[in-house]
Amino acid sequence: MxxxxxxxxxxxxxxxxxxxxxxxxxxxxxxxxxxxxxxxxxxxxxxxxxxxxxxxxxxxxxxxxxxxxxxxxxxxxxxxxxxxLEPNQQPKNEVRFGATVTYKISTSTSAQTFQIVGVDEADVAKQKIAFVAPLAVALTGNNVGDILQFKLGKEIREIEILNIIYK
Missing domain, CATH: 1.10.287 (Helix Hairpins)
Incomplete structure (x- = not known):
């Protein structure tokens, strides 16, 4: 019908x-x-x-x-x-998927820490961001001590990588 x-x-x-x-x-x-x-x-x-x-x-x-x-x-x-991807099998001195990264933005007084994870696991409240997030993409491939330029809106800010840990 x-x-x-x-x-x-x-x-x-x-x-x-x-x-x-x-x-x-x-x-x-x-x-x-x-x-x-x-x-x-x-x-x-x-x-x-x-x-x-x-x-x-x-x-x-x-x-x-x-x-x-x-x-x-x-x-x-x-x-x-x-x-x-097993985080503990990533190169220890470089930001890759699974890394817990501590960094400092030049305009901030304090450091921030987050882990780069998959899109389904990402949760800013738990300090986890997706590997496709602009900040994660910008940090990937860099090492402790590196300072990189990151475009945030119309501003360009410097970010220094302070620590990389794989758990």
Whole structure:
């Protein structure tokens, strides 16, 4: 039967599935071992949510299942494309993926520290930024003591790398 002959109240709206963190086209999906474990834990949680979804109104249940399945599809794509890089196997004297970097911006009085991680693991509140973030890109390949120019809006600031640690 054509959708044109369905009562208006019976029509279901297509649920909106929130996108995952952006990964530029053509970029390899690097993840730390911790990041991969977080992705696998998230999948386990979504699968458990799907299996224990309480039976409610049938239409509501179909919508909730569609959202969970959509999230699982996006997550499984991300897991399948993940390339795990061990931070402790990176060159110790150079900023690379997985590095915890301490740096100082010339206009600041204090140093800042963050770890360069995969896009799904990035969380500024936990001092983790994605390897595709402009600051991470600018620092990658540099060494302790290097001073580099970083464009921040219309300003150019100097950044000095103070320390590099791989955990």
């Amino acid at each position: 054509s959708r044109g002959f369905v009562k208006e109240g019976d029509q279901e709206e297509t649920p909106i599935i929130p996108p995952r963190a952006a990964l530029p086209n053509g970029a390899t999906n690097y993840v730390t071992p911790t990041g991969m474990q977080l992705l696998l834990n998230e999948r386990k949680q979504l699968e458990q949510e799907r299996a224990t979804l309480p039976t409610k109104h049938e239409q509501q249940r179909r919508i909730e299942l569609a959202v969970i399945n959509g999230k699982l599809d996006l997550l499984n794509e991300r897991i399948a494309s993940a390339r795990v």
